[in-house]
Amino acid sequence: MLLRLVPMLIVFGALNFYVGWHGDLLLSSLWPAFPRAVYWILFAVIAFSYLLGRMLIGDGSGIAAAPGRLLKVVGSYYFAVFELGFLLVVLADIAALVAYLCGADMSAFVPAAGGIVVLALLVLLAWGSRNAWSPVARTYDIEVAKKAGDLKTLKIAVVSDIHLGNTVGNRHLDRLLPQVNEWRPDLILLAGDVIDDSIEPFVRRSMADRLARLEAEYGTFAVLGNHEYYGGHIEEYVERMREIGIPVLRDETVTVAGGVQIAGRKDKTAEAADPEGRLPVRELTASFDRTRPIVVLDHQPYGYDLAAEAGADILISGHTHRGQFAPNHWITRRLFELDWGYLRKGSMHAFVSSGFGTWGPPIRLASRSETMRITVHFKEETA
Known part of the structure; x- marks a missing residue:
């Protein structure tokens, strides 16, 4: 991990220097007397504030935890500022080259271009914040050609990637509860990454009390995402979820409503992080009656062919965030068979949610925070 981290930090530092240098040029043109050393120290702290914040937080009990949480939030926002700022600065440099070749006055170009870049960045951040904090409900109607006892329809509410932590918290959960409960779902499925990484803010801010208010006739079930593994508090998280009546299925199965079979997979991260690994999907569903509906809950949307061969009628995932903010969605579109x-x-219906919360900056462009409302109609095939 260290061998991978060092090159990444070097590249990240180099790209930040490129962005910071342009900020220095703009500041020099607008405020020549401002000390350059002060600017670069402040810039470096902000650029690496996420990493510094995680180091200071520790287990959340030390005197440095509070400033660490602040730095982590600042660093989360900075990820969006950095990426969007980098792209805008590249465009500004191209424009500067054209202006220079055309003989333009470059002393006037710098503040003008800098002002446009800053204004564009603020507009994108404001719009992205609106998309992140104003979730929508996506509706789907599907038909599964199987019998589920006496059940004719099943309303499934899907919530993925809430990322509860220092940035996303109880206020956003207060947006989730009415959006899910007012639809009166029969079943609620949490498709992983309920917490961001550390369980400390989840416990400190009593977020489980909010999750306990989710209501569904046949219950709420969850699976692990990669971020639950990153935090390293899986057993405590699973126990706290159990206490509020939400089982976390770790390569486990359950049957609800007299005939709907649900398989909850461990996250793909378990293949490297869990000593027991995770079961192949075909082994997990081996005990199921294939004449009855099979729902597979798997955080990362991989292995669609294997899930279909294992008898899944419905496969539900999250993880991708649809890139969260543009142009990252161009990347996720190529990484996954279905990224959203x-x-x-x-005969398998696959769903991937862009997620209800956000990782890092609460910014979404070309994506939107969402829940899914899936109405399943059961209709047994006739010969």
Whole structure:
């Protein structure tokens, strides 16, 4: 991990120097007397504030925890400022080259271009913040050609990637509860990354009390995401969820409503981070009756062919955030067979949610915080 981290930090530092240098140029043109050393110290602290914050937080009990949490939040926002700022600065440099070749007055160009970049960045951040904090409900109607006892329809509410922590907290959960409960779902599925990494803010701010208010006739079930593994408090998290009546399925199965079979997979991270690994999906569903509906809950949207071969009628995932903010969605579109929305693969219905919360900055561009409302109609095939 250290061998991978060092090159990443070097690249991150170099790209930040590129962005910071442009900020220095703009500041020099607008406020020549401002000390350059002060600017670069402040810039370096902000650029690496997420990493510094995580180091200071520790287990959340020390005297440095409070400033650490502040730095982590600042650093979360900075990720969006950095990426969007980098792209805007590149465009500004291209414009500067064209202006220079055309003989423009470059002393006037710098503050003008800098002002446009800053204004564009503020607009993108404001719009992205609105998309992150104003979740929508996506609705889907599907048909599964199987019988589920006497059940004709099943309303499934899907929530993924809440990322509860220092940035996303109880206020955002207060947006979740009415959006889910007012629809009156029969079943609620939490598709991983309920917490961001550390369980400390989840406990300190009693977020489980909010999750306990989710209401569904056949219950609420969750699976682990990669961020629960990153935090390293899985057993405590699973126990706290159990206490509020939300089982976390770790390569476990359950049958609800007299015939709907649910398989909850460990996250793909378990293949490296869990000494027991995780079961292949075909082994997890081996005991299921294939004449009855099978729902597979798997945080990361991989292995669609294997899930279909294992008998899954519905596969539900999250993880991708659809890139969270543009142009990252161009990358996720190529990394995953389905990075957001709905896909029919043979008789299997696959869903990937862009997530209700956010990782890092609460900014979304070309994506939106969401819940999914899936209405399943059961209709047994006739010969």
